[in-house]
Amino acid sequence: MKRVLLKLSGEALAGEKKTGFDEAVVTEVAKQVKTLVDEGIQIGIVIGGGNFWRGRTSKNIDRTKADQIGMLATVMNCIYVSEIFRSQGMMTSILTPFACGEFTKMFSKDRTNKYFAHNMVVFFAGGTGHPYFSTDTSTVLRAIEIEADTILLAKAVDGVYDCDPKDHPDARKYPEVSIQEVIDRQLKVVDLTASIMCMENKMPMIVFGLNEKDSIVNAAHGIITGTRVTV
Numbered sequence: 001m002k003r004v005l006l007k008l009s010g011e012a013l014a015g016e017k018k019t020g021f022d023e024a025v026v027t028e029v030a031k032q033v034k035t036l037v038d039e040g041i042q043i044g045i046v047i048g049g050g051n052f053w054r055g056r057t058s059k060n061i062d063r064t065k066a067d068q069i070g071m072l073a074t075v076m077n078c079i080y081v082s083e084i085f086r087s088q089g090m091m092t093s094i095l096t097p098f099a100c101g102e103f104t105k106m107f108s109k110d111r112t113n114k115y116f117a118h119n120m121v122v123f124f125a126g127g128t129g130h131p132y133f134s135t136d137t138s139t140v141l142r143a144i145e146i147e148a149d150t151i152l153l154a155k156a157v158d159g160v161y162d163c164d165p166k167d168h169p170d171a172r173k174y175p176e177v178s179i180q181e182v183i184d185r186q187l188k189v190v191d192l193t194a195s196i197m198c199m200e201n202k203m204p205m206i207v208f209g210l211n212e213k214d215s216i217v218n219a220a221h222g223i224i225t226g227t228r229v230t231v
């Protein structure tokens with residue numbers, strides 16, 4: 001693989017605490033990403049916002065405004081993770097679909113390609129910039145736009161199951177599943193909007209557990225202990 005888009009959920013950054021940041025978890029992610037960058041793989045990153053806020057969090061706030069808070073949460077996450085990456089010796093840049101002053105730069109495909117050419121890790125923060133979407137959607141959108149070879153989906157669960165393994169101890173993990181089946185059976189790999197975009201634009205995904213040792217490096221090397229989502 002030459003270019004991949006890594007999606008990290010907000011909660012994954014928080015570790016056991018479930019909110020805010022867990023520096024040890026993020027540092028471990030940084031070390032793995034550096035291994036891949038040193039091999040010449042270009043890495044784009046999208047991070048969720050659930051460790052701070054979700055648009056659905058409050059019923060008393062207008063949904064558009066609540067989603068704006070969620071999008072800003074993803075910007076905070078990217079600033080934090082970007083700084084940890086820099087502390088591990090990587091060069092990084094954060095792009096957003098809306099202006100954030102000097103905190104970030106505006107997203108464009110040309111700018112992304114320029115940064116990749118300079119061996120930078122590029123963070124795509126702020127989601128799509130629109131309410132009623134999710135970072136699942138912005139992950140697939142950016143992966144398609146930047147022509148990534150695949151999406152690496154690092155999750156709390158270690159793959160795609162036929163039912164929720166938390167509720168069903170006999171749940172079966174798929175080594176491989178088609179995006180059509182994900183949609184038909186509503187397997188909740190990414191949300192439905194994102195799944196349809198993957199199918200229409202033939203963007204594959206590799207789903208794995210972030211907690212497993214070296215799981216990001218292994219997934220990028222094609223060593224898949226989770227699930228390959230084919231298109």
Ligand code: UDP
Nearest residue numbers: 048049054055067070071127128133134135
């Ligand atoms: N969000 C949004 N538009 C986007 C991406 C994210 O409005 O394009 C908001 C939305 O409120 C979401 C929050 O940001 O709940 C955090 O994003 P994430 O995808 O982590 O949310 P989740 O899918 O967990 O609700």
